Amino acid sequence: MSHVGYGCLMAVDRSHVLRSAAALLTRKSTSTMDEVAKAAGISRATLHRQFAGRDALVRALEELGIEECEAALDAARLDEGSASDAVRRLVREIEPAAGLLSFLYTENQLFEGEQQNEGWARLDARISALFRRGQESGEFRIDLTPAWLTEALFALIASCAWVVLNGKVAAKDFHHMIVELLLGGALRRES
Amino acid sequence: MSHVGYGCLMAVDRSHVLRSAAALLTRKSTSTMDEVAKAAGISRATLHRQFAGRDALVRALEELGIEECEAALDAARLDEGSASDAVRRLVREIEPAAGLLSFLYTENQLFEGEQQNEGWARLDARISALFRRGQESGEFRIDLTPAWLTEALFALIASCAWVVLNGKVAAKDFHHMIVELLLGGALRRES
DNA sequence: CTTGAGTGAGACACTCATGTCTCATGTGGG
C-alpha cells in the first residue's frame, strides 16, 4: 500500500511544512526557501518537491489562510444573534489565524497586477454582509460603509497580531483591543 | 556660482525624485531602481548619483515620511483643545502623507533585525501622549492602551490610504472613515 | 567659441535567490 503511506506522509508533512512556513514568514516575510526548509526541518530539495516554487508555497499559504478564515466565519455563525456578538465571535475564531493573515495582508499588496484569489472576495462579501446586517438592524452606524469596516477589521487584526508579536500588546488582550476599538466605532451611539 | 546652481538643482531634483519614488513605491513596493528612475524622468545613473543605492533611497523616504509626520503633528497642535479635536486635526494634517506612510508601514516590517529609525519612536511617543492626555481628561476610555491606539491609528491610516488607492473608498471620505471609526472606539461612551 | 558640469545610455561584473539536476543514504515493505 505504498500509495496509502505516501498519501498519509505527504499530507502530514505538507501541513507541517505549511505551519512552519506560516510561522516563519509571519516574523520575516522575506525568508528564503532555504530558511523555510530549515524551519520545517527538511531540505530545500524536499521543500521544492512539495511546492513547485516560492510562488506555489505562497499560494498554498494563501489557500490555507482563506480556508482558516472561512472555517472561522462558519464557526462564528455570523447570521445568529446580534451583529456585534457575531463580530465578537468572529474575532475570537479568527485569532489563531491572525499571524498568517498579517503576512498575507502585506503580501497581497505585492501581487499588484496579477489576479487576486477569489477566496478573498468571498470572505469580503460575507463579512461585509455581516456589517450590512448590523446597519439594517440599527446596531451599526450607517456613515461607515461595510466595505470600509471590513477592511478596517482586517487591518486591525493584522496590526494587532504584529504588535502582539513585538510584545507591545499582551496576547491575552488581542480580542479585547480589536473588538472594543472596532465596535465602539461601528456601533451607533445611544444618545 | 556653480556651487549655488548645483545646490539648488540638487535640492529641487532630490525632492522631485523623492516624490515620484514615494508615489510609485506606494503603488508597487517592489519597484526596481530602473522603474523609480523612469517614474522620476531621470536615468538610473542619475538616480544612483543622488542616492547611493536602494537602501539609501528607502532611508531617505523614511526620513521624508518622518518629517512630514512631525510637521503634521506640529500643525495639528496636539496639546490644544479637546483630545478628540486634536485627533481630527492630526488625521487631517497627515492625510497628504498617508500614501507614503502606507508604504513605509509595510516596509518597516522587513527591517526585522536592523535598528529602526529613532524618528518613529518620537512620533509614537507624541501620539501616545495625545491619547494618554485624552484618557486623563476623561475623553477616552482607559481599557485601550495609548500604545495600541497609536498603532491602530497608523494601521487605519495605511489601510484607508490603500483602499482609497484601489477605489474601494472615496478619497473625500478618508478623514471621516478614519476619525469616526477610531474615535468611536477611543471615546468613552456617554451612558 | 570654449569649457565644464550634469546627464543619459549602455556595458560590465557581482550578488543572491531560485530552479534543476545528480548521487549517496537509509528506511520500510515485499
Added chain:
DNA sequence: CCCACATGAGACATGAGTGTCTCACTCAAG
C-alpha cells in the same frame, strides 16, 4: 535479503536586480 522510494546534500545554471564604470551629448556660463 532485496528493492523501491523518499530524502538530504550538494553542484550547477539561470535570471533579476544591483552597483560601478565609461563615453558621448547637451547646455549654460565664461
